[in-house]
Each structure stands twice: as structure tokens, then as C-alpha cells.
Amino acid sequence: MGMELLSIDSVEEFDKIHTLVKEKMEYRNGLMIWTAGAMKDVDQFYWMNTGNPVLSSRWHPGEPNNGYGNSHCMQIWIKNSTFLFDDTQCSNKRFFICQSKKT
Structure with a gap:
């Protein structure tokens, strides 16, 4: 379908x-949704589809923690x-949100 996992490059986009x-999902505790974020270096996450760093202010407290x-x-x-x-x-199995490829 020409899409890729979600990346978020601004507070407004987040x-x-x-x-x-x-609006579109059952908003509940425990809901988990994949993004295009991946660890490049220890505790440094980047968007796989853009190469941009992930917004550090939008992590849960104590995250990322590289659990296990x-x-x-x-x-x-x-x-x-x-x-x-x-x-x-x-x-892990998760829900996911896709976006059109950024050009």
C-alpha cells in the first residue's frame, strides 16, 4: 500500500x-501502538523512515530503559x-499506525 510505520517529528504532530x-481507537490503559522508532545507539532512538531523532520529552518517566x-x-x-x-x-505484537511515505 506504499505506507510505513508512524514517525512523529514535532510536538504538534504528537x-x-x-x-x-x-477518536478512532478504544483509548484505555495498556494500549500499545508500534511506531517507526528504533534504537540506533544505547538509549538513542531515531525514526527508521526519516533518520530524525525521537523527541526526548515525550517518553514515560524512566524510559527508555532497554528492559531485558x-x-x-x-x-x-x-x-x-x-x-x-x-x-x-x-x-511483541502491537497495534500500529501507518502513514504515507514521506517524500
């Missing part, structure tokens, strides 16, 4: 995605009613 998820030593992929996680980023194992 807020738009947050609104979209509230292999949390190299990035998700949006609703925890304690808070919509923020989290690192997790790439093999």
Missing part, C-alpha cells in the same frame, strides 16, 4: 496522533492514562 487515537537488554523498538503506550513513548522488544 498531539494530532494523540487526538486521532482518542533487548528493547530496541519503540511504541506509544497508554500507562496510568498517559499517552507517551516506551521502548520494548521488537518481537
Whole structure:
């Protein structure tokens, strides 16, 4: 379909995605959604599709923490009613949001 996993390059874009998820999905604690974020270096995440660094201010407290030593992929996680980023194992099953490829 010519799409790729979601990347978020601004606070405004993050807020738009947050609104979209509230409107289109069952907004609940424990909801996890894949993004195009991946660890490039220890605790340094970048968007796979743009190469841009991930906004550091939008992580859950204590994240990224590279849990189990292999949390190299990035998700949006609703925890304690808070919509923020989290690192997790790439093999986990999650919902996902795709976007048109940026040109």
C-alpha cells in the first residue's frame, strides 16, 4: 500500500496522533501502538523512515530503559492514562499506525 510505520517529528504532530487515537481507537490503559522508532545507539532512538531523532520529552518517566537488554523498538503506550513513548522488544505484537511515505 506504499505506507510505513508512524514517525512523529514535532510536538504538534504528537498531539494530532494523540487526538486521532482518542477518536478512532478504544483509548484505555495498556494500549500499545508500534511506531517507526528504533534504537540506533544505547538509549538513542531515531525514526527508521526519516533518520530524525525521537523527541526526548515525550517518553514515560524512566524510559527508555532497554528492559531485558533487548528493547530496541519503540511504541506509544497508554500507562496510568498517559499517552507517551516506551521502548520494548521488537518481537511483541502491537497495534500500529501507518502513514504515507514521506517524500
